[in-house]
Amino acid sequence: MPEPILAVSGVSKTYKGGFTALHDVDLAINKGEIFALLGPNGAGKTTLISIICGIVTPSTGTIRVAGHDAISDYKAARRLIGLVPQELSVDMFETVLATVTFSRRLFGRSGHSAYIEQVLRDLSLWDKRNARIMELSGGMKRRVLIAKALAHEPEVLFLDEPTAGVDVALRRDMWKLVHRLRERGTTIILTTHYIEEAEEMADRVGVINKGRLLLVDEKTALMQKLGKREFDLTLVEPLDAVPAGLEAWQLSLANDGTTLRYVFDSTREDTGIPSLLRALADRHIAFKDLETSKSSLEDIFVDLVGERA
Numbered sequence: 313m314p315e316p317i318l319a320v321s322g323v324s325k326t327y328k329g330g331f332t333a334l335h336d337v338d339l340a341i342n343k344g345e346i347f348a349l350l351g352p353n354g355a356g357k358t359t360l361i362s363i364i365c366g367i368v369t370p371s372t373g374t375i376r377v378a379g380h381d382a383i384s385d386y387k388a389a390r391r392l393i394g395l396v397p398q399e400l401s402v403d404m405f406e407t408v409l410a411t412v413t414f415s416r417r418l419f420g421r422s423g424h425s426a427y428i429e430q431v432l433r434d435l436s437l438w439d440k441r442n443a444r445i446m447e448l449s450g451g452m453k454r455r456v457l458i459a460k461a462l463a464h465e466p467e468v469l470f471l472d473e474p475t476a477g478v479d480v481a482l483r484r485d486m487w488k489l490v491h492r493l494r495e496r497g498t499t500i501i502l503t504t505h506y507i508e509e510a511e512e513m514a515d516r517v518g519v520i521n522k523g524r525l526l527l528v529d530e531k532t533a534l535m536q537k538l539g540k541r542e543f544d545l546t547l548v549e550p551l552d553a554v555p556a557g558l559e560a561w562q563l564s565l566a567n568d569g570t571t572l573r574y575v576f577d578s579t580r581e582d583t584g585i586p587s588l589l590r591a592l593a594d595r596h597i598a599f600k601d602l603e604t605s606k607s608s609l610e611d612i613f614v615d616l617v618g619e620r621a
């Protein structure tokens with residue numbers, strides 16, 4: 313096995329006030345993978361990223377980036393990392409090009425104009441290169457943050473909630489960009505609340521809650537575990553009980569008998585829905601509406617930790 317590009321071991325963080333935001337986290341990220349860290353508000357995602365990027369000091373544990381210790385060999389480790397923060401942290405009066413070039417020089421790299429041009433073109437910012445940041449839309453400002461993080465050609469890119477509060481078009485663009493970066497060999501670690509985002513982008517997913525990394529798994533394996541969906545039929549006539557003969561689907565009634573609910577595994581070829589609809593038709597059970605919903609992150613946490621997040 314090659315050495316992971318990022319190795320986090322035994323990392324805990326207790327903030328000054330005494331609050332422990334991370335408990336003994338171990339995590340190994342392989343070169344070139346896209347890793348999604350999934351967790352609710354306050355789970356410890358930003359704390360973990362901040363520790364890896366040297367912004368916050370861990371209380372215990374070690375971090376190695378491509379073999380460099382992130383504390384004793386901070387400069388070498390940090391040079392390999394690009395961080396796209398959640399919040400805007402740019403000089404509003406600077407132009408896009410100057411801001412991004414400055415970020416590159418901060419890491420001791422020369423002003424390599426062809427590389428920066430490519431980054432700005434990839435992010436659809438080239439036409440705006442001479443605009444001041446204050447003249448850009450919110451979505452464009454987010455793109456500038458990404459361009460800044462990529463300016464010094466990092467090997468590992470951290471995206472902290474890349475699509476929180478952005479519109480669907482920008483979200484899709486971000487996903488495309490992430491895939492393009494991966495094709496070039498960049499390792500990407502993103503934090504998110506959204507299962508869809510992890511589903512769309514990640515090779516592996518880690519679930520974090522209350523400062524503990526609960527599991528790390530291949531996305532496909534995790535999605536199978538998370539693949540439960542609810543199929544709700546709104547009935548024309550309410551029922552007192554689930555009719556006999558429908559036991560195979562393990563149905564339940566909700567909303568005073570007006571909703572017939574079927575929980576199914578969306579990852580299976582045969583979801584059981586067509587046969588259920590036929591069985592209902594045979595029994596003359598009429599419905600006026602139907603709806604399917606994914607299990608929410610909240611449900612997954614209930615499954616994982618046995619309590620509400």
Ligand SMILES: Nc1ncnc2c1ncn2[C@@H]1O[C@H](COP(=O)(O)OP(=O)(O)OP(=O)(O)O)[C@@H](O)[C@H]1O
Pocket residue numbers: 327328329331332333351352353354355356357358359360
């Ligand atoms: N500087 C700090 N001092 C004290 N507590 C902090 C500090 N920064 C974060 N915390 C606490 O640590 C916990 C984890 O916060 P963190 O920002 O890492 O969560 P997160 O998973 O990134 O959440 P979100 O999804 O809301 O961004 C929270 O309870 C937060 O209040």
